[in-house]
Amino acid sequence: MTRARIRVLIVDDQELLRRGLRMILETDDGIEVVGEAEHGLRGLALIPELAPDVVLADARMPTLDGLGLVRRCAADHPGLPVLVLTTFDDARLVRALLDAGAAGFLLKDVSTDALSAAIRQVVDGGLVLDPRVARSALAPPPRPRDPGLTDAERSVADLVARGLPNAEIAARLHLAHGTVKNTVSALLRKLDQPDRTALALRLARELPEDDA
Structure with missing residues (x-):
């Protein structure tokens, strides 16, 4: 049986970027962009109507930013992955987004193939983090206790x-x-x-x- 296309909601305050992302993603036969929103509040309003499989959101937006969107989705739509795509590579921002429940964080110069692969990975329950920010975002704390795993x-x-x-x-x-x-x-x-x-x-x- 053919797998249904992945339904994506794009949330970004720049219309040109939203349209560009739509055009890029829709070159993938397995992905369908079901809607666009200019900020987090609009995105939240569209989720019940559009039933996306994943939200692709900018980190910095007016009204409700990416961090606020991630937090609200975690509370109101648990299980709906939010993949954050942005030009910002601030390690503290990445930590805050992931701690809030983001499914991943990518920089906007990511390749088309890598973006499509990331969308599939987060829909399947994976965590995606751009390797260029992973080292600083996941810098280890002082020597931790052995968690005692088998x-x-x-x-x-x-x-x-x-x-x-x-x-x-x-x-x-x-x-x-x-x-x-x-x-x-x-x-x-x-x-x-x-x-x-x-x-x-x-x-x-x-x-x-x-x-x-």
């Missing part, structure tokens, strides 16, 4: 930290999808994290590099 949990945790969705983790580790899902749930409980994004951020900061 070897099996660490194998899954390493791939969660890289932003991979459950299906890809299962394929890489030759595990059943249900096993991966249960392990992620166990990691959320063990590390006392509220959601997958927070879990991925903590694991990216705390897992030693040789745990891969």
